[in-house]
Amino acid sequence: MNEQIQEYIPSEDDFRFAVREDVQTDNVFAGESYWKTAVKTFLSKKINIIAVVILMLLVIMSIIGPYLTGNPYDEQNVSMADLAPRISGIADGTCSHDAGKDSGFRCL
Secondary structure, X not given: OOOOOOOOOOOHHHXXXXXXXXXXXXXXXXXXXXXXXXXXXXXXXXXXXXXXXXXXXXXXHHHHHHHHHOOOOOOOOHHHOOOOOOOOOOOOOOOOOOOOOOHHHHHO
């Protein structure tokens, strides 16, 4: 029962990489962040770019528009408060409406 147990010393031949043909692994990983991938995916579609351009135009016009009218945004004309909305030449009764004719186009 007093057997001596020899100490095991590993050598380089004991450790080798396993070569398996049936397993596929990635050797190179992309170093892109989540947001970079999301922006790249978003900009890859033409309709997304068109939507962004339209939204930017709306934002720019909402900022610049009040300065183009010449009227202050915080002032109102109270004497015109009870007027109905209308388009001059079409909805104010000055255009004749003939049956069968495109009167809306003719009024413009």
